[in-house]
Amino acid sequence: MKRKIITTSDGSKTIQIEEWNEQYHSIHGAIQEANHVFLKHGLLFFCAELVSASHKNCHSELVSESKPISILEIGFGTGLNAFLTLIEAEALQLDINYVGVEAYPVSLDEINQLNYVELISEKHKDEFLKIHEVSWEARHEITPLFQLLKQEKFFKDINAENEFNIIYFDAFGARVQPDLWTEAIFAIMYRALKENGVLVTYSAKGSVRRAMQAVGFFVERLPGPPGKREMLRATKHPTNEMS
Numbered sequence: 001m002k003r004k005i006i007t008t009s010d011g012s013k014t015i016q017i018e019e020w021n022e023q024y025h026s027i028h029g030a031i032q033e034a035n036h037v038f039l040k041h042g043l044l045f046f047c048a049e050l051v052s053a054s055h056k057n058c059h060s061e062l063v064s065e066s067k068p069i070s071i072l073e074i075g076f077g078t079g080l081n082a083f084l085t086l087i088e089a090e091a092l093q094l095d096i097n098y099v100g101v102e103a104y105p106v107s108l109d110e111i112n113q114l115n116y117v118e119l120i121s122e123k124h125k126d127e128f129l130k131i132h133e134v135s136w137e138a139r140h141e142i143t144p145l146f147q148l149l150k151q152e153k154f155f156k157d158i159n160a161e162n163e164f165n166i167i168y169f170d171a172f173g174a175r176v177q178p179d180l181w182t183e184a185i186f187a188i189m190y191r192a193l194k195e196n197g198v199l200v201t202y203s204a205k206g207s208v209r210r211a212m213q214a215v216g217f218f219v220e221r222l223p224g225p226p227g228k229r230e231m232l233r234a235t236k237h238p239t240n241e242m243s
Contacts, residue, residue, distance in 0.1 A: 005113045009226070013114045015078065015106065020176040024077045024106075026202065028227025031080070031119060033202060036225035038081045038168045039088055041233055042200040043069070046166050047092070049196070068095035068147070070163060072192060074155055075170040076100030079131045080116055086131070086146045087121055099149045101158060108132060155185055160192040167193060169201035174208060181208050186234075187215040193236045204230035 002018045010029030016022070026033040046069065073081055082098055089096045111132050117125045127142055134140040139149045155171065167189055174181040181203065189199055201208070204221060209232055212219045217234035224231040 003110070005110065012116065012119055015110060017172075020172075022172055022176045025080065026225060026227055028225070031084075031116070033225040033227075034080050034084055037200055037202045037231055038170070039084055041222055041231065042166050042168060042198060043071070043085060043088060043094075045200075045233070046198055047094070068097040069165050070097045070194075071099070071166045071168065072158075072160070072164040073098070073100040073168040073170060074189070075168075075172070076102035076105070076150060077170065078106055078111065078114055078116070079128070080114075081168050081170060082131055082148065083116055083120065083124070083128050086127055086142060087124055089145045090143065093145065095145050097147045097149075099151065099164075101151045101153060101155060103152065103154050105136070105150075105152055106132075155180060156188065158188050158192060162191070162194050164192050165194055165197050167197070167199040169199050169203075174203065174205055181205070181211065183211045183214050186212050186217070190215045190217060190236060195236060195238050197236045199234040199236075200231070202228060202231050204228065204232055208232065 003015050004018060005013050006016045006023065007013050008025060008027050008030045010032045012030040014023050014025040014030045071085065076082065082100055085096060085098060088094070117128050130142050131148060134148065136150045136152050139147055142148050169189065171177065171180040193199065199217070202225065204224060209219050212232070212234045216236070218237050219232055219234045221230045222233055
């Protein structure tokens with residue numbers, strides 16, 4: 001399928017699949033969407049919940065537990081969400097174990113046409129390049145606080161169980177790939193999360209929310225990023241365990 005680089009409303013670039021009229025990120029702002037959906041309502045929400053439960057800051061709680069925050073990204077794509085998470089990990093001194101799953105990896109030629117380093121953080125240029133240059137199917141230390149494993153496979157083949165604190169669900173939309181937004185896929189996501197883990201996505205479709213609820217998630221509608229009225233966050237509470 002033919003792909004081209006386009007510029008979104010916040011000045012950041014993304015990749016468009018022309019046949020589908022579908023983009024890797026919102027045309028209303030790639031960076032804005034990533035920060036709002038995945039950082040604010042995913043990582044930072046999870047940290048706030050840790051703080052609320054322990055009365056410590058997120059860093060202190062992670063140190064006391066000697067455990068990193070484990071994040072699974074569904075649709076690694078351009079690496080934008082991973083890059084923003086790496087920078088946030090440094091700012092908050094969070095230890096992150098990041099797994100990105102992608103069936104069709106983006107080429108380095110396409111990555112080199114994106115402007116995320118220029119718009120987000122020039123001082124992290126080496127880390128952005130390393131995210132994309134390290135090999136797949138092996139764990140790499142991108143920084144002392146950010147471990148990355150990239151896996152090239154289909155989402156239906158994920159077999160993790162009680163492994164992740166957060167899932168960034170950033171698959172192509174249900175309009176073009178409805179098979180990625182089914183009960184079967186969300187059952188896989190549910191099993192992959194630890195208790196009290198959260199899944200965040202830009203989608204707010206009723207069919208998506210119902211599929212999440214059907215497999216045991218507690219689902220919230222939240223204000224969406226620019227250009228979208230709502231988004232969804234799903235939580236795996238112990239009381240919601242599937243029978």
